[in-house]
Amino acid sequence: MLFGRIAGLIEAGDLVDAAHEIAHWRSAQPDDAGALTLAARVMRLCGRYGEASTTLDHALGVVPGYVPALVEMARTARTQGQAGPAAEWFARAWQAQQATHGEYGDHDWPAEWMELLSQSGRNQEGRDIAAVWCERDGKRAAPWFTLGLACQRDGELNAAFDAYSRAMQIDPDLPMLRSNLAALYNQLKDAQTARRLALDVIRGDPDNSLAWVNLSSAYLALRQPENALIAADRACVLAPSYNEALGGRISALKELQRWDEALATAIHLAQLAPNNRRVQWTVAMLQLVRGDYANGLINHEARWQGSGELAKVPVFRPEHRWQGEDLAGKTLFVWGEQGFGDALQFVRFVPLIAERVKAAGGTLAYNCFAGVLPLFQRSLARYGIEPVAHNAGNLAAFDFHVPIGSLPLMFGMTAETIPLPEGYLLADANRVAQWRGKLGGPEKLRVGLVWSGSRGHQRNPLRSIDPMKYAQTFAGVAGVEFYSLQVDDRDSVVRMRDAGLPVSDPTPELASFDDTAALMSSLDLVITVCTSVAHLGGALGVPTWLLLDVNPHWVWMLERSDSPWYSSLKLFRQSAYGDWSPVLDALQTALRERTEQHARQHTG
Known part of the structure; x- marks a missing residue:
């Protein structure tokens, strides 16, 4: 024809x-x-x-x-x-x-239409059309591939897998199919299969930049950051302006503690994509972890579009966002955001903003998570502030609002001017007394243990520690009574006991952060990995030892063993990727010294 x-x-x-x-x-x-x-x-x-x-x-x-x-x-x-x-x-x-x-x-022009719809924020419409295309032309691979891609973009990973599998049955050599499957397997947490598929693509097409990106992601998930960096570097050579290649390089460099290179790469990426909020968020995290709060807090404002955890959270009434307007006769609504750790960290700014609002002749309304409400109510009462839970019903009428995580920027905070590092939360005194009555006497050092953060957090496998390593490290330390603060992990407590570490488990009595605060306030020391317990310990002024992996949350910064956010914290850091042994050795030594000091204080 x-x-x-x-x-x-x-x-x-x-x-x-x-x-x-x-x-x-x-x-x-x-x-x-x-x-x-x-x-x-x-x-x-x-x-x-x-x-x-x-x-x-x-x-x-x-x-x-x-x-x-x-x-x-x-x-x-x-x-x-x-x-x-x-x-x-x-x-x-x-x-x-x-x-x-x-x-x-x-035949395949509908794929161009689906791509256009996705770029225009109409991916669901594209998915619906792709499904019809599969019904009418399902003997060819392209419609199924297009449907799989649309599902993958929407996070419908199982549906994407089904569609890609149909495409593979029809034409396993369809361009991009194996690369997209590799990316999908990375998303499905099957890094071994993702690695195999990416290598299959590379063997047939060594200059495929997407395959190298997928290979880098797989190596990172397999906890091989050196290999991840090699793959990411190759992707960057092949596609110097490819966001995902540069992003993969940044991720590998962070795990290898090559912070200067990571920041330089992130800034280069920001220059290539100045309107990309994900990139701005990446820059923010690197600036903040290095203590550059002047720039980092500005870029921290990109979290609503740039952070993976917040990407699908609708922006709250942007037209009423407070930008420093006069508050005389006005109500400013301050609201909690992100997770419990963030709530505990940033509530210290509520008294400061309340003072400013009052001085301006305005009124403050503050909402927080229901899980911390009793603790925050007691702690803020001395300032005349009455917080309300997010789920309490209709919001109070307000003129302006500001998310609590934006207050450090509005106050021009630096690492040297973080307010109330000595603590600002108050546990229930009666409950603290009750716990002290239940626990062992003061002769022994009372230590709380936490070994895992949120199991849904992407970095939890790297931040958490095998509780059996606690057992091996602490079993020989005399003069200590250990208490689990790890909720919903009774089995690990039993295993630690069987390994020779006597651990009491009071967590069935903990129904809220207020309960946990009272228990922690009755202890002499808390040892924890990076989780909300670390923030709670610091906010209460409880001596807390925090174990950190090589790529810490930005709050904990780099290298230093103390925290400007919490004066009661001592930081124990990994020096090499994935290696807790030196950390545990240092922890054991420090605990022996602390125990001996405690014994002298109670026998002298």
């Missing part, structure tokens, strides 16, 4: 021969819709968009609803950045093709 042969020339990049053949065709049949459409395609590829549109108008005047011309209209509009008109032309082509059940050589 003449149309298909000339379209093949264009696809192969042979525009000169194609143009000559089209000219010959048009001289014989000047009103042929196919010849006009192919002529317009060459015009588009040569940047003659106005001529292309005029020629396509001619083609559609000859054959209204001619699918190739409608598709070419969409491509011409899309090339010029006209996403809305392009989507409308694609929709008309789809309707025309379904109405006539027509076919033409370019």
